[in-house]
Amino acid sequence: MTTDDEMAARGRVVTEHSEVKKQLALLVNEAVSRADRLRKLGDDLRHIQYDPFQAKEPELRELLDAERTILLLREIADLREKRSRLEATLKEMGLA
Numbered sequence: 001m002t003t004d005d006e007m008a009a010r011g012r013v014v015t016e017h018s019e020v021k022k023q024l025a026l027l028v029n030e031a032v033s034r035a036d037r038l039r040k041l042g043d044d045l046r047h048i049q050y051d052p053f054q055a056k057e058p059e060l061r062e063l064l065d066a067e068r069t070i071l072l073l074r075e076i077a078d079l080r081e082k083r084s085r086l087e088a089t090l091k092e093m094g095l096a
Helices: 003-046 054-063 066-092
Strands: none
Touching: 003 054, 003 066
């Protein structure tokens, strides 16, 4: 492998690592937001007589979508694994 090829490979790993970190941050932010909204839903359910839920039905359906939540958690786990592999590669390359 030439020096140029090696430098290009290093650049690709660094770029991919950066992108994975950005994607992971977005997904974790989405998970935290869902958790906050679920917590608020629990509070609202305790005081249901004060809050008409009919107007919130579409939001509730989206929030309580278990498949979406499972997919989100799987995506986060996959990206964490990928980030770990990339960090190991960066370390092997002497870039971490």
